[in-house]
Amino acid sequence: MQVFERLIDYAEAERLVLENSPPLPAEERPLLEAQGLALAEDVRAVFDSPPFDNSAVDGYALRSADAVPGRTFRVVDEAPAGRPARRGVGEGEAVKIFTGGVIPEGADAVVMMENTSGWGEEFELGKEASPGQNIRRRGEDVREGEVILRAGTEVGPYEIALAAAQGYGALPVRRRARVVVLSTGTELVEPGRRALSPGEIYDSNSYALVAQAREAGAEARRLYAAADDPGAIREAVAGALESADVVVTSGGVSVGEKDLVRSAMRELGVEQVFWGVRFKPGKPLFFGARRDARCFGLPGNPVSAMVCFELFVRPALMRMMGRVDRRRPRVRVRFGEDVKNRFGRMHAVRVALERTGEGWTARSVGSQGSGIISSLTRADAIALIGPGAEVKAGEEVEAILLREPRGGW
Template sequence: MSLLPVEDALRAILAHVPEIVAEEVPLSSAEGRVLAQPLLARHDQPPFDASAMDGYAMRAADVAEGARLRIVGMSQAGAAFAGSIAPGEAVRIFTGAPVPAGADTVIMQEQAVREGDFVRFTAPARLGHSIRPRGNDFTNGQSLIDIGTRLTPMRIAVAAAANAATLAVSRRPRIGLLATGDELVLPGTPLGQDQIVASNSFGLGAMLAPYAEAMTDHGIVEDQANALRDRLEHAFAAAPDILITTGGASVGEHDLVQDALKDMGVTLDFWRINMRPGKPLMFGTRGKTLVFGLPGNPVSAMVTALVFIKPTLRAWLGLDEPEHWRLPLAADTPPNAARRHFMRASLVHLPEGPHLLPIAQTDSGHTSSLAGADMLIVQPENDPGQRAGTLVEALPIDAF
């Protein structure tokens, strides 16, 4: 069976991503969510001409060397001066307070000398200075945040300023995880002679949780057909939007996952990808559930999740897929064979700027090298190898 190109595999997966479903959440729960409807301002901000300084509001034309203006009142945030300023008058004003009618400038208090009920100034007035005009930040009806934008603290702050108590965000998928393998034990377990510690579900859970409404770990199941089917039945009964298995994705006699999934009504689209690490990837559907069968080797599992599952989740939420980085190499890369290589690399800062330092380790079970990587260099099929300084394409490992 021929290997499927990475782009074709990703295109096939994304064709199964459902339409975005919006849900309302309070601002206190919106951090990290993705906006499903544009945020429109509900008022002008500021809603009045406001002082940008503590000082005095007056008519600029009244300020001259030696001139004194009568102080007729005070304007502070939440307690505006009720009247209007006449010629020869000034109002004590504080930052954020409404500028009184008739005033057209503010002079900060450091340039003012108060003498009883009068004030004179040590600097000339500049028309309109230190006044934030009504609507200077945004105006009623203005679109402030577009659909498909991830809500950061600064964006939540502007939503609050726009008087939005709730936001319409994309519903996140429910994700299930299931690890397979007779040899696997949980972290913290004393190791037997033929056992290894399971890491896939923990790494994948941490990677994918920011995109998920719920992340359910269905544990480890041994390589036994009936036990596998029972655990899969339990996993599907939880009605996940996405189910991810790890292990048993290749063609060995103990790799039972493909047959079990088919027996349970999963329609498999493909299961061999032209990439390394991570060739034995399965993808299919069961009703509305997307099913990924990832390799058991931990580096392969994490890399295939980065290349295929994270773009799926971004599409699910309505996020645009970010462009891959292009950075110069800090060292040569070796020649590549017929499969696209997602090469581990660290980001190093040289005097001439950031560079990618290739990591020589390619073993798909070598987790410490992946933990030390910041990026994956996307090395094309049959690439002859590139010299240091060459610009290459790279995929950030920890980007949202």
């Protein structure tokens, strides 16, 4: 039987994953296709925005020095958006102007139509005006050459609006990582196909891992579960390596006789970065690389697979896709009772959170078994308890948020 060559600490495993998961190549994508992707480089303003002084309202552009209530003004021109007035304004004159219209020469204020006697060739002013009133100044939004969007920013509706306002038709982004997920085991049955025979289970892992990858922003697909046969596993892994940036398997990476995935990966040229982490649940985690592909061999137990994805695969995907927010938010939490880690490795405890006057209080969601899938549906976070640690009630530990706490922020 094989044994783990060297178990490494959680922090070292996390570091090695990030160091060996370089960003994907940058590419230009049309604005709407860039949505949800991360910028590969800073984006700068091409020109001042707005590019000229313009009106914030519909009304009249005039000289504020003339703006005495009760005075009558003569309308000499008009300035709708997109067509500047041909004339400027002098004493007692005004230009009819609409929102976005260019401020005419000589004018330093715009009065709202509601504060006049109405539209016409002349009008009576009902309220005084001050210099700059209702005028949007050139460059008050952004200045030419200014960085308007930082590398690593996720492109959303507001970023698209700003880029479009600067004339960008496309943006430099990191594409979505392509993830292929494979579950192994002769005991696996496709959900929805048929009833289970004795000793069989439904394949939940590949569905969960694809969902986690998509939630992280990657493109992900499943391969049919391979049987516990070296040839079948090797063929499945080889197919995944041909098309994926990241290959994720569950099962077949521990030290048992039937754990064949790691061997198949090594035979196909995957260079092992590490195998085995002082971490619960997830001791047999495998990580390796072949050319541009990264390979994660996750444990076969469902909770172990999903927790390892959150703590190792997800950060790798964030880095590859150029996301600044590579990790889930981390918070300090307090347990309401003493907690002891009786294992000689980091323990990721599934907890529910409650906001109190002293901060976040954590409580275990119940059994921490690696097959208790329902525990993750009740968990708000994963609290990290060090090897052999005894955490006293009220003592702070670090926790990784999986979702917004059910009680809210």
